[in-house]
Amino acid sequence: MTLEDLKNYAPYIDQHIEKVLCDFAEEVQLEVDDEQAIWALSTIREYALRPGKRLRGALAACLYDAKTGETYAEVGLSLAAVIELMHDYLLILDDVMDRSATRRGLPTVHEQYQKQFSHIGADGFESDMMAINVGLLVQHIASWSLSGMDVNTKIVQQIMHRNIGITGFGQMADVAGTITRPTTSEQIIKKYYKKSSIYTFVNPLLCALALAGDTDETAQQQVEAFGLPAGLAFQLRDDWLGIFGSPEESGKSNLDDIHEGKNTFLVQETLGRCTEAQKKTLLEIIGNEQATEDDLKVVKDVMVQTGAVDVAQVLMEKAGREACEAARASSLWASDFADLLRQVVQYSMERIK
Template identity: 30%
Template sequence: MNPNEVGAVVDAVLTGFLDDKDHRSPAVELLYFSGQLRGLLSAGGKRFRPLMCVTGWSAVDGGPPSDIVYRVAASLELFHCFALIHDDVMDHSDTRRGRPTAHHALAARHRDHANPAELGVNAAILLGDLALGWSYDLQVGPPSPTTEQLARMQPTWDALRTETLIGQYLDLAASGRRTADLDTAWRIIRYKTAKYTIERPLHLGADLAGGSAQQLRALSDYAVPLGEAFQLRDDLLGVFGNSDRTGKSIEDDLSSAKHTVLIATALQRATPTQRRILHRLLGKPDLTEDQCDQIRAVLTVTGAVATVEQLIATRCDAAAQALHTDHLHPAAVAVLHQFAAAATSRAV
């Protein structure tokens, strides 16, 4: 199984699905909204979740994925569009994947409106709702999963939706608090990334293939530590990354005082002087580059950065150890090893 080929097939499924939606509706407004989704989908994105879904199938079945598997995998990408659009509204983000976020793009289209910013936000909420609804349409076909496959998938989809909501709520509630509460930081990671990005997509593919309880457990043993490592790397990139490569501002996490393991660890270890710097600057909406550098310096000298790097390494090791099992197909195991290396050592 070639991950690049999986991404290409998923993109073709998404394009065909949107073409069909455009063809069925005479409303020009819908064409504009579907165009916004096309723009978000074409602006990048690594197709992690679809790849995990297809890999979950291969880990159980061992054979080539069916069209049904690819439709369910592609539906995860539309669900992700919904989550990103709403997330950007809640976080007041300006850019996504190097482009204006949906609410900014929609506001720019209506510059002559009495309140273009408010219209942009409201229209983006509608766009996210559309992506969510269409993700369900996409997964049920045609071609359609069997009644047995739908029954197996439903609890996993329910869990994915619930866990995504919980993770986002925890993230919103914790942002701006500037606390050393590591427990909440870890819960955010597990709900918002480990389960949403890795575990549930793998489970969906395995469900379609009729995976056993042992196979689902083996996938979870791999997915949870890898998902944690993935988000820990993302949090480092959110502060120390290159915005030209990541496609988002590296000041956003600091100006919103995003509650991460990185920040909580630094606050836990900081001297009084260092803690005052963090409390004074974290969450400041108009941070200068010099002030960002002051925060980065504290994160480094407290050892928080080195600690997070070590946490990434230990969780990658745990994920690799989980793949030493006879329950999963060897070809899929090889892909999962490759994915772990790429996802946690990435620069974007």
């Protein structure tokens, strides 16, 4: 199995996402009778089908096929669509939290709402609340679809909601974890396990195993042995891309995390290694909504000079090695799927968006 095999799932997943959204729209058509409701369903479809990797859904569908011997199984693809919609729900909320103007190179939901409904005086607060409600609607659509599948999904639903719940705790920690509040690198890593590892790797793999009827009692332990360090490596690369990456590639501004004042592992390590004068400068920039590209360059320079970038790189590579070793050692999948997971981890650490 190769990354190309995984990428080939994307168009099939998109077809299933579109079907879920069409089926739900038909189910509630009599209630969609005002501007906001019509806009919400239209926006969800546009947002969910924006070009993307569909990594989480593809991992679930691919593992389901590997366990059952099928190819592009409808059941596995239906699960993949649910997982991707859950991903969209979290992204929409994340965009509000980060005050992001763009996602995948296009306007975020709250930005779209404010522009669409400027004629009725929609302000920032209203737009944020509408986006949060759209995100919750996406979550409900995903849950509705999962519960309506032709197979028994009770265990899958329990796994899904537990994991997305844990992700919610991570998101809450992210909101509270601003640069002005004391924390440690260890606490940030624990937050990353919750907000990235669980829903990016642990949830898709555990749900796929459960759907395929794998009742191995050590499944959660084995999946987490892979998924927690894999997600940490993924998030550390995300932190680097958020500052040093190309906005044209990522579809997000490099100033988003700066404006929000987010205390990432990279920021925390920088603050712990810089001089008092540098720290004073950083604290004046990070969290300042008026910070500019020149300010961003200052932050980048200090991160490099203090060695914080190198520390994060070493930790990312260590986490990547741990994940690959756990993938190879697991009894839950064959060696070809373990090799695919190794490729995913390597891609996660080298990606440019």
